[in-house]
Amino acid sequence: MIAVASAAEERPARVSGIDKIERRRVALAESALKTLGELGYARTSLREIANNSEFTHGVVHYYFRDKIDLISYCVRYYKTKCARRYDEVVETATSADELATGFLGKMTQTLVEETPMHKLWYDLRAQSMFEEQLRPDVEAIDQLLEEMIWRILSRYADLTGTTPTVDAPTAYALIDGLFEQAVVGYAANPEKVPDLLTGRLLQVLPKLVAP
Amino acid sequence: MIAVASAAEERPARVSGIDKIERRRVALAESALKTLGELGYARTSLREIANNSEFTHGVVHYYFRDKIDLISYCVRYYKTKCARRYDEVVETATSADELATGFLGKMTQTLVEETPMHKLWYDLRAQSMFEEQLRPDVEAIDQLLEEMIWRILSRYADLTGTTPTVDAPTAYALIDGLFEQAVVGYAANPEKVPDLLTGRLLQVLPKLVAP
DNA sequence: GAGATTTCTTGACAAGTGTCAAACAAAGTC
DNA sequence: GACTTTGTTTGACACTTGTCAAGAAATCTC
Numbered sequence: 410m411i412a413v414a415s416a417a418e419e420r421p422a423r424v425s426g427i428d429k430i431e432r433r434r435v436a437l438a439e440s441a442l443k444t445l446g447e448l449g450y451a452r453t454s455l456r457e458i459a460n461n462s463e464f465t466h467g468v469v470h471y472y473f474r475d476k477i478d479l480i481s482y483c484v485r486y487y488k489t490k491c492a493r494r495y496d497e498v499v500e501t502a503t504s505a506d507e508l509a510t511g512f513l514g515k516m517t518q519t520l521v522e523e524t525p526m527h528k529l530w531y532d533l534r535a536q537s538m539f540e541e542q543l544r545p546d547v548e549a550i551d552q553l554l555e556e557m558i559w560r561i562l563s564r565y566a567d568l569t570g571t572t573p574t575v576d577a578p579t580a581y582a583l584i585d586g587l588f589e590q591a592v593v594g595y596a597a598n599p600e601k602v603p604d605l606l607t608g609r610l611l612q613v614l615p616k617l618v619a620p
Numbered sequence: 621m622i623a624v625a626s627a628a629e630e631r632p633a634r635v636s637g638i639d640k641i642e643r644r645r646v647a648l649a650e651s652a653l654k655t656l657g658e659l660g661y662a663r664t665s666l667r668e669i670a671n672n673s674e675f676t677h678g679v680v681h682y683y684f685r686d687k688i689d690l691i692s693y694c695v696r697y698y699k700t701k702c703a704r705r706y707d708e709v710v711e712t713a714t715s716a717d718e719l720a721t722g723f724l725g726k727m728t729q730t731l732v733e734e735t736p737m738h739k740l741w742y743d744l745r746a747q748s749m750f751e752e753q754l755r756p757d758v759e760a761i762d763q764l765l766e767e768m769i770w771r772i773l774s775r776y777a778d779l780t781g782t783t784p785t786v787d788a789p790t791a792y793a794l795i796d797g798l799f800e801q802a803v804v805g806y807a808a809n810p811e812k813v814p815d816l817l818t819g820r821l822l823q824v825l826p827k828l829v830a831p
Numbered sequence: 832g833a834g835a836t837t838t839c840t841t842g843a844c845a846a847g848t849g850t851c852a853a854a855c856a857a858a859g860t861c
Numbered sequence: 862g863a864c865t866t867t868g869t870t871t872g873a874c875a876c877t878t879g880t881c882a883a884g885a886a887a888t889c890t891c
């Protein structure tokens with residue numbers, strides 16, 4: 410996955426070298442994402458990122474112009490991994506129940522298994538309110554997530570012979586509210602949260618469609 | 621007013637002493653909150669806080685043990701101001717429509733007039749996922765907000781002769797999801813957001829109650 | 832192989848951070 | 862008045878931060 414559009418890349422390397430550069434960038438980004446997920450945006454320094462990787466802190470500046478460039482790249486890289494998470498469920502489900510349980514299963518699974526990434530996402534979205542340079546990337550991801558939720562809800566409506574009663578942004582805000590609550594709560598009380606989230610979503614989903 | 625929980629219990633009878641200390645603390649906190657709301661948690665330093673106040677940076681350390689102590693105090697002070705925002709509307713409304721419009725009016729009003737505070741709140745809640753020391757204060761505020769939403773929804777159910785179909789945490793997560801979406805979006809597109817929020821809440825509210 | 836180019840390491844820098852302590856001022860107490 | 866307590870200023874400290882540049886190492890080209 411090297412299709413991440415880079416803001417500033419005019420490195421005069423050989424054509425065969427671009428690939429390698431992109432590969433290094435991805436490696437750096439993956440390492441950075443791990444550190445970011447653990448420490449959060451504010452407490453993550455370039456040196457810490459380099460420390461938790463196989464590179465030294467100078468390399469970071471060789472492949473990224475500055476800190477924002479790196480973070481921005483990370484965000485864009487991250488988005489390619491998260492917004493298609495439920496596609497398989499949506500496509501293979503043949504009943505509303507199957508869709509719902511598949512969706513909820515994947516959701517609680519990613520909540521548990523990728524907690525740091527979700528923490529980071531909500532952190533970054535908050536930071537984007539203060540740091541303008543983050544805003545375009547955050548908005549793009551938000552858009553992707555909204556479409557993801559909408560695909561699920563549309564399919565759910567299809568399978569139940571109904572139609573959604575809210576528009577896409579509303580549906581996304583509602584479900585995202587529940588998910589964020591779960592992510593925040595997961596830090597304090599890990600064992601109960603997934604079941605609570607499942608229950609709440611099961612309560613809410615039917616209310617978002619009607620004949 | 622200055623009822624922020626602290627080690628103080630006896631009333632000093634004179635204006636000096638503990639009372640004066642609390643007053644300074646509140647002044648510092650108010651100043652700090654202004655700076656925090658503008659810059660966000662990560663980018664706010666003690667010196668910046670002092671700079672935007674009438675005090676010097678040494679005073680901050682005279683009245684607060686360290687940075688977390690100050691922030692924590694700010695958060696607690698903040699909570700006393702925000703969680704009773706809709707009480708008057710809840711108590712005076714005599715019809716569901718009156719309640720809804722009053723609630724929505726106040727909500728969009730605070731969205732517009734106190735944007736920095738709301739940005740800070742969502743920032744701090746995200747930070748609490750990484751900084752354990754913030755968690756108790758954040759949880760307390762979350763609880764207060766949940767109760768606030770529940771009071772509104774209960775009254776709404778009363779006035780419509782119905783009962784809520786979701787529990788308090790769910791209702792809070794849903795409505796908070798919509799509000800956070802509005803706060804984040806307000807930075808990018810101020811003019812449209814309040815109306816969108818109103819419309820979405822009007823769509824959602826009826827779905828949270830049933831006969 | 833030699834030379835050129837790309838990649839990486841290392842060390843330094845200026846600026847900013849939280850924290851603290853000693854000097855100073857103000858106010859209260861006798 | 863002198864003395865103590867309380868409040869404030871100032872400057873320093875140890876440390877971290879992002880950034881950069883000079884040079885070493887690895888890689889490629891011929």
